[in-house]
Amino acid sequence: MLAVHFGAGNIGRGFVGTLLHEGGYEVVFSDVAAPLVDALTAAGSYTVHEVGAGGVDREVTNFRAINSAENPQAVAAEVASADVVTTAVGPAILKFIAPHILAGLLQRPAEAKPLQVMACENALGATDTLRGHVQELAGDQWEQLSARAVFANTAVDRIVPGQPAAGGVDVTVEPFYEWAIEAGPFGADRPNIPGAHFVEHLGPYIERKLFTVNTGHAAAAYLGFRAGRSKIAEALADETVLAGVRAALEETSALLVAKHGFAAEEMAAYRETILERFRNPELPDTVDRVGRQPLRKLSRNERLVGPAAEAEERGLSVAGLLAVVEAALYFESAADEQTQQLQKLLTELDSDALTTEVTGLRSEDPLYSRVRELVAARQR
Numbered sequence: 359m360l361a362v363h364f365g366a367g368n369i370g371r372g373f374v375g376t377l378l379h380e381g382g383y384e385v386v387f388s389d390v391a392a393p394l395v396d397a398l399t400a401a402g403s404y405t406v407h408e409v410g411a412g413g414v415d416r417e418v419t420n421f422r423a424i425n426s427a428e429n430p431q432a433v434a435a436e437v438a439s440a441d442v443v444t445t446a447v448g449p450a451i452l453k454f455i456a457p458h459i460l461a462g463l464l465q466r467p468a469e470a471k472p473l474q475v476m477a478c479e480n481a482l483g484a485t486d487t488l489r490g491h492v493q494e495l496a497g498d499q500w501e502q503l504s505a506r507a508v509f510a511n512t513a514v515d516r517i518v519p520g521q522p523a524a525g526g527v528d529v530t531v532e533p534f535y536e537w538a539i540e541a542g543p544f545g546a547d548r549p550n551i552p553g554a555h556f557v558e559h560l561g562p563y564i565e566r567k568l569f570t571v572n573t574g575h576a577a578a579a580y581l582g583f584r585a586g587r588s589k590i591a592e593a594l595a596d597e598t599v600l601a602g603v604r605a606a607l608e609e610t611s612a613l614l615v616a617k618h619g620f621a622a623e624e625m626a627a628y629r630e631t632i633l634e635r636f637r638n639p640e641l642p643d644t645v646d647r648v649g650r651q652p653l654r655k656l657s658r659n660e661r662l663v664g665p666a667a668e669a670e671e672r673g674l675s676v677a678g679l680l681a682v683v684e685a686a687l688y689f690e691s692a693a694d695e696q697t698q699q700l701q702k703l704l705t706e707l708d709s710d711a712l713t714t715e716v717t718g719l720r721s722e723d724p725l726y727s728r729v730r731e732l733v734a735a736r737q738r
């Protein structure tokens with residue numbers, strides 16, 4: 359069995375590639391970072407170090423690596439004969455993966471089993487987005503090609519911090535993981551991924567994950583930054599930051615209970631487990647990584663404005679979420695391009711234009727004026 363995985367970064371090596379390997383797939387990592395591709399090729403195997411309670415070391419072997427920028431033909435040939443394609447590149451990069459999938463599908467024999475495609479990004483409907491890009495590129499050819507692939511949305515959860523260069527291609531991760539996958543597209547022929555669970559409706563799972571793990575994480579990063587913390591575990595040790603994270607998560611839990619019918623006690627336990635994961639003292643995770651790309655994180659369907667807009671429409675409390683949105687407006691991280699862009703926009707646009715452009719809220723949205731007030735206060 360062959361799996362092509364796009365994006366050999368933190369989660370690509372530390373989670374998706376690991377589980378595909380353990381499921382019996384030969385994994386072809388495809389990435390555009392030449393030093394990473396070369397290092398993977400030279401290494402031939404790597405170790406996933408699970409740190410924290412119950413963690414073990416896992417060895418990943420039986421993989422190859424291809425530079426998709428230098429050798430797109432080789433990538434297409436692998437996709438043409440693969441069983442599975444996964445991605446972990448970031449939602450904005452999916453459009454650059456689509457040409458490789460299309461090229462592979464064009465070469466794939468019509469009688470072959472459909473390619474199973476799963477985008478493993480922190481975003482709602484990421485695989486649908488990827489399929490949309492492939493379909494758009496294919497144009498009239500899509501009718502003939504569409505039967506050659508099935509596309510399933512997924513929700514992946516494992517904290518994989520940035521890796522120190524000195525560690526080579528080994529990866530340090532937390533022991534916890536969860537991978538929920540839409541079952542419907544596969545019928546009886548599901549990919550073999552140990553520990554993954556297949557669900558009929560992914561919506562509640564991805565929203566629970568994105569609006570709890572990632573909302574809580576963003577709260578820890580943005581409130582932590584304002585409190586002068588640089589590590590996520592340190593941010594959680596600050597009582598004021600912790601109270602702010604809890605406030606935001608109580609609001610998203612209330613929304614998830616109202617919207618999807620999760621039990622309130624189940625959500626309370628889920629929140630506590632997540633806070634424990636964030637506190638893992640052996641996980642070297644940073645405010646810089648978790649707060650990265652604030653423009654994405656402040657956008658309409660993302661972890662802050664998404665749940666806050668829905669909660670406001672339902673008359674639920676949003677003060678905790680708005681405190682995180684406010685803190686995000688102050689976030690700075692030297693290496694992060696979106697951070698610089700946000701700070702520039704704050705000086706160039708008035709509060710109405712900035713609120714619309716960054717959060718996607720419209721003036722008629724109930725949340726709009728509250729966010730605009732925060733923006734205006736930041737600009738004074």
Ligand SMILES: NC(=O)c1ccc[n+]([C@@H]2O[C@H](COP(=O)([O-])OP(=O)(O)OC[C@H]3O[C@@H](n4cnc5c(N)ncnc54)[C@H](O)[C@@H]3O)[C@@H](O)[C@H]2O)c1
Nearest residue numbers: 365366367368369389390391446447448454479480517518
């Ligand atoms: N790190 C985590 O804890 C975690 C957990 C769950 C989900 N995710 C999601 O996984 C995705 C990747 O996150 P990450 O932390 O691994 O980031 P990362 O930056 O470590 O990895 C991304 C990789 O994609 C590669 N890449 C960029 N453009 C590419 C292209 N055109 N073709 C192929 N590869 C390309 C980069 O070179 C890099 O190696 C994001 O959507 C993130 O939200 C991350």
Ligand SMILES: O=P(O)(O)OC[C@@H](O)[C@@H](O)[C@H](O)[C@H](O)CO
Nearest residue numbers: 480514515516517518572575648
């Ligand atoms: O990857 P991002 O930038 O969407 O979010 C940063 C972190 O919250 C995220 O990577 C988590 O570590 C991960 O989603 C845990 O499953």
